[in-house]
Amino acid sequence: MPRPQILRKRADFLRAARAGRAHTDAFTLQARQRNDDSAAGLVRVGYTCSKKVGNAVARNRAKRRLRAVAAEVLPRLGRPGWDYVLIGRPGATAVHPYEAMLRDLARALEKVHRPREQKR
RNA sequence: GCGGAUGGCUGGAUGACCGCGGGCUCCGCAAGGGGCGCGAGGAAAGUCCGGACUCCACGAAGCAACGGUGCCGGGUAACGCCCGGCGGGGGUAACCCUAGGGAAAGCGCCACAGAAAACAGACCGCCGCGGUCCGCCGCGGCAAGGGUGAAACGGUGGGGCAAGAGCCCACCGCGGGACUGGCAACAGGACCGGCACGGCAAGCCCCACCGGGAGCAAUGCCUAAUAGGGGAUCCGCAUGGGCUGCUUCGGCCUCGAGAUCCCGGGUUGGCAGCUUGAGCCUGUCGGUAACGGCAGGCCUAGAGGAAUGGUCAUCCAGGGGGGCAACCCCCGGACAGAAUCCGGCUUACAGGCCAUCCGCGCAA
RNA sequence: GCGGGUAUGGUGAAAUGGUAUCACACGAGCCUUCCAAGCUCUUGGUGUCGGUUCGAUUCCGACUACCCGCU
Numbered sequence: 001m002p003r004p005q006i007l008r009k010r011a012d013f014l015r016a017a018r019a020g021r022a023h024t025d026a027f028t029l030q031a032r033q034r035n036d037d038s039a040a041g042l043v044r045v046g047y048t049c050s051k052k053v054g055n056a057v058a059r060n061r062a063k064r065r066l067r068a069v070a071a072e073v074l075p076r077l078g079r080p081g082w083d084y085v086l087i088g089r090p091g092a093t094a095v096h097p098y099e100a101m102l103r104d105l106a107r108a109l110e111k112v113h114r115p116r117e118q119k120r
Numbered sequence: 121g122c123g124g125a126u127g128g129c130u131g132g133a134u135g136a137c138c139g140c141g142g143g144c145u146c147c148g149c150a151a152g153g154g155g156c157g158c159g160a161g162g163a164a165a166g167u168c169c170g171g172a173c174u175c176c177a178c179g180a181a182g183c184a185a186c187g188g189u190g191c192c193g194g195g196u197a198a199c200g201c202c203c204g205g206c207g208g209g210g211g212u213a214a215c216c217c218u219a220g221g222g223a224a225a226g227c228g229c230c231a232c233a234g235a236a237a238a239c240a241g242a243c244c245g246c247c248g249c250g251g252u253c254c255g256c257c258g259c260g261g262c263a264a265g266g267g268u269g270a271a272a273c274g275g276u277g278g279g280g281c282a283a284g285a286g287c288c289c290a291c292c293g294c295g296g297g298a299c300u301g302g303c304a305a306c307a308g309g310a311c312c313g314g315c316a317c318g319g320c321a322a323g324c325c326c327c328a329c330c331g332g333g334a335g336c337a338a339u340g341c342c343u344a345a346u347a348g349g350g351g352a353u354c355c356g357c358a359u360g361g362g363c364u365g366c367u368u369c370g371g372c373c374u375c376g377a378g379a380u381c382c383c384g385g386g387u388u389g390g391c392a393g394c395u396u397g398a399g400c401c402u403g404u405c406g407g408u409a410a411c412g413g414c415a416g417g418c419c420u421a422g423a424g425g426a427a428u429g430g431u432c433a434u435c436c437a438g439g440g441g442g443g444c445a446a447c448c449c450c451c452g453g454a455c456a457g458a459a460u461c462c463g464g465c466u467u468a469c470a471g472g473c474c475a476u477c478c479g480c481g482c483a484a
Numbered sequence: 485g486c487g488g489g490u491a492u493g494g495u496g497a498a499a500u501g502g503u504a505u506c507a508c509a510c511g512a513g514c515c516u517u518c519c520a521a522g523c524u525c526u527u528g529g530u531g532u533c534g535g536u537u538c539g540a541u542u543c544c545g546a547c548u549a550c551c552c553g554c555u
């Protein structure tokens with residue numbers, strides 16, 4: 001599988017937020033299946049850490065950890081044609097155990113994938 | 121050994137695996153892939169100062185306004201920074217702090233208390249003379265004593281006097297000051313004066329010196345489609361009006377319907393600016409030092425919503441528990457992350473290391 | 485990246501360098517059969533650390549927090 005593309009456009013984030021989401025202790029996952037087929041076979045992922053997370057150091061640290069988690073999990077469990085958005089949470093994202101975050105992401109992906117498949 | 125002062129350094133180490141951003145190189149038409157090497161700080165922070173760089177403005181001189189700096193000498197590209205010295209204050213000491221020019225240029229303020237708060241004067245008083253209803257009153261002299269206050273027109277002692285007073289004398293203080301030392305700030309000070317000249321300028325102010333504005337999202341360039349804006353010259357109109365802090369001389373702008381020539385606005389973008397620089401290291405020389413000269417060597421992040429991350433193992437500090445001990449178990453790594461680049465200041469910071477010095481105690 | 489402002493009781497606001505004031509709120513009392521209103525009294529404060537001054541909310545510096553512009 002090719003490397004996931006990084007989401008940058010505000011519109012993509014907004015569309016993902018309107019679709020499914022799942023909360024865990026250390027982050028929130030939002031995801032949607034794209035309808036336009038511009039980049040059909042790709043997994044795309046974005047990261048959000050607002051100023052609520054802390055100063056620039058804390059925000060970057062949170063983003064780096066989210067990237068690390070996503071890079072380990074998404075190639076196995078992510079689905080082509082989907083956009084994922086990981087949102088950092090104050091306090092938790094920077095200190096939560098790494099193992100637990102891996103498990104949480106896997107579980108959150110399951111939960112987010114399920115209702116879509118029931119519809120189809 | 122205990123306590124303290126100052127200056128400086130450091131602020132996890134090694135390895136493995138999976139990743140990220142640039143660079144060089146190889147393969148490939150391309151997409152992409154392989155290899156090698158590099159990749160946060162002493163504060164990258166606050167934005168409090170000073171510059172480099174770029175664009176804009178700008179004619180010169182004087183004046184005025186506004187802001188800043190403020191002992192002296194040196195360092196520096198420059199500074200409100202640094203070094204050395206001086207004066208003042210604190211500490212037994214090492215040492216530390218210090219916005220520290222001018223109060224006889226002028227204005228202003230000094231609450232409460234106190235008789236009196238800045239220029240002299242007199243509330244309680246002291247002394248003399250006169251009067252007296254013996255309570256005191258009037259006239260004159262005096263400023264030592266009292267109490268207030270942050271601050272009271274010199275302090276102590278003696279002489280002197282009706283009582284007193286720099287009225288006189290000695291010492292100290294104060295003012296001036298030849299001269300001496302020092303580049304200077306300043307220090308010492310023969311001698312003279314005879315007490316006059318309170319404090320506040322981080323109150324207005326005076327003096328000296330410095331200062332154009334904006335900021336790399338500056339600024340320059342490239343491509344495409346398209347809308348029709350502007351400039352120069354000539355001609356016409358006008359010889360006025362306006363702007364430039366003020367003045368003098370000067371400069372600039374302002375109108376059209378025409379002709380010719382030329383340029384080209386905005387917007388997701390891309391490239392440059394962008395890291396070779398008041399650079400770093402070593403040695404040597406000058407200097408008390410800050411720092412500078414010379415020689416040799418080195419290239420050390422460069423992104424563009426933004427990389428430097430994750431996991432594991434061993435070790436090194438640190439904390440807790442068990443054990444006589446060897447040792448074992450658990451926890452666990454300060455402040456914080458480049459964004460045009462430098463020089464400072466300030467603020468944050470677990471701990472560790474080094475050097476010099478001071479006081480006390482003990483021993484010799 | 486560049487610049488400006490504010491901070492005073494629980495809240496909102498005043499204060500020429502000289503005892504920090506006012507309104508509402510809170511608490512207590514009076515009044516009322518009770519509540520509200522009204523009246524009286526009380527508690528509580530200059531963001532932090534330094535400096536200048538005899539004396540600082542005020543003047544100066546550094547820091548902290550919040551707010552607002554420009555690009």
